[in-house]
Amino acid sequence: MHRTDADQEERVPHIIRLYVRWVDRINRFIGRFAMYFVLIMMVGFLYAAVVRVGFNLYTNWMMESAQFLLSAYYLLGGGYSMQLNAHVRMDLFYSRWSPRTRAAVDMVTIWMVVAFLVFLLLGGISSSQYALEYNQRNYTAWAPPLAPIKIIMTFGIFMMLLQTIATFFRDLAAACGKEIE
Template identity: 40%
Template sequence: MPKPIRLYVSTVDRLADYVGVVAMYLIFLMVGILLLDAITRNVIDIPLHWCIEAAQFTLAAYYFMGGAKTLKEGDHVRMDLLYDRLSERGKHRIDLITSACLMFYLVVLCIGSISSLEYAIDTDEHRFSMWNPSMIPIKALMVGCIFLMIAQTISEVFKHVAALRGEVLS
């Protein structure tokens, strides 16, 4: 594969790893928020109304940010009824087909998320709750993570094409 493609693959893979590690630590933040909520609500009888929504936003950030790393590592859910019986070349061909389907889905999702972010910015969208947080940060994170998933999908396509050509990209 040409050097620019190798550079692209290594850069996107490193970025997916970095964002994935940050996402991994968000679980600890979410547990801390929920623990704070439990203690303040049940022990000292001072409920903090922002805790549950903050935990929900943290969980949403966790699964958005973990998508590219999950794709890179191949840890996503796959129906292995026939896939395991295929040769390595057959697996790469099937992966190219599913990557095309994934790319279509991600592009449609990206268009919708950009539209949702524009709406949130135009209307200064907030959640209707006692805490009333802005929706703009989580929607911006969603758009960025979907772009990273698209970039990682392209990286995976390059890896499958290279494997079909007898090369290795990592």
């Protein structure tokens, strides 16, 4: 099929489609991978319960491990959740609007999310650098190093920021009556 110049003008630029496609693909992979962290936590809690009841031993490291896994779970899954449109939204008027109106409003409000994520990312980078530089450890009996989870959390925030920008491009296309497949 031969495309005319008018057809080319109606399409979203290739670089934007490529960006959205790759960010979606990466966040989908990371989000689906992070879903298994819940299963790991369940196995860990089962182990801790059996050891506690069966052998009267306390596994203080399990609670901290679960906290770390839960933090990684929701921050690594944030971009995937945004991609699936599974995040919380105030729906006073939103559901009554047309898809193009929703996309136009989302294009404006998404910049508040971008600003928030940029500040979180800067804080995460600073906190990760501090944890690496000073070998920061948690103040508990187990005292695990904090750098690995801080780096994972910062990476999750970065991926959510990339997904937010991809969502902006998708909303921009929808507001103009186009679609990014």
